[in-house]
Amino acid sequence: MKIYTKTGDGGDTGLFGGGRVAKSHPRVEAYGTVDELNSFVGLAVMTVLDAEVQQGLEAIQHDLFSLGAILATASPDDARPRPSIPDAPLGRIAEMEGWIDDATAELEELRDFILPGGTRGAALLHVCRTVCRRAERAVVALAGEDEVDEGVIKYLNRLSDLFFAWARLENHRGGEPDVKWKQDLV
Numbered sequence: 001m002k003i004y005t006k007t008g009d010g011g012d013t014g015l016f017g018g019g020r021v022a023k024s025h026p027r028v029e030a031y032g033t034v035d036e037l038n039s040f041v042g043l044a045v046m047t048v049l050d051a052e053v054q055q056g057l058e059a060i061q062h063d064l065f066s067l068g069a070i071l072a073t074a075s076p077d078d079a080r081p082r083p084s085i086p087d088a089p090l091g092r093i094a095e096m097e098g099w100i101d102d103a104t105a106e107l108e109e110l111r112d113f114i115l116p117g118g119t120r121g122a123a124l125l126h127v128c129r130t131v132c133r134r135a136e137r138a139v140v141a142l143a144g145e146d147e148v149d150e151g152v153i154k155y156l157n158r159l160s161d162l163f164f165a166w167a168r169l170e171n172h173r174g175g176e177p178d179v180k181w182k183q184d185l186v
Contacts, residue, residue: 016085019074026142031071031160033135034156038064040128050173051165056099061158063089067152071139075146088151096162103165106174114164117179118171125170129163132156 012020023178038061045057066086073085116126128146136156142148171178 015074016069018074025154026145027042027071030138030142030148031068032136033113033138034064034068034071037131037135038068038127040131041123044121044124044128047124048166048170050121050170051121053121054161056162056166059092063092063155070149070152075154086153088149090151090155091163093151093158094154096158100158100162103169107165111167111179113141113181114168115179115181116167118167118176119174121174122167122170122176122178123165125167129160129167132160132163136160175180 008014009024011023013023014020015027041057041061045061048054048057066089069085070088115125116130119138122150136153138158139153141151141166143153168178
């Protein structure tokens with residue numbers, strides 16, 4: 001089987017389960033941004049030093065693939081039969097909240113705005129956080145036009161919080177202070 005199909009050469013793409021939309025369609029923007037986030041998470045797995053965070057990131061990669069499948073499927077009001085797709089991994093939300101609480105308990109109280117930086121792993125987790133926020137915005141935009149499982153939005157919202165907490169934890173465990181915003185330098 002060849003990897004190229006040439007079916008998208010005209011600027012449209014196929015949805016999971018059938019149907020075609022423009023590559024600029026909000027649905028493609030949403031699942032494409034989740035895919036981009038998943039790629040950055042893969043890089044973070046290879047970069048962060050903390051084994052617990054690596055394991056969590058690996059689980060999140062599978063979740064993000066499921067979210068991408070959900071977003072890449074035509075809306076339920078489409079006449080086509082819906083393919084079998086995984087449910088939104090809503091059980092992970094409570095687990096992420098636990099990870100956030102555990103990380104926060106180990107960290108100094110947040111009293112300043114934090115800039116992305118510190119260790120290489122922390123900086124990359126901040127990149128994941130910002131791409132996650134963009135994915136969330138894309139999904140919210142899609143939800144304004146089409147039906148979207150609201151669990152996807154909730155998942156992405158909590159995930160961006162987790163990336164922030166883990167970035168701080170990566171700095172802490174790596175012996176690097178968070179990079180605090182200094183207003184007087186502006």
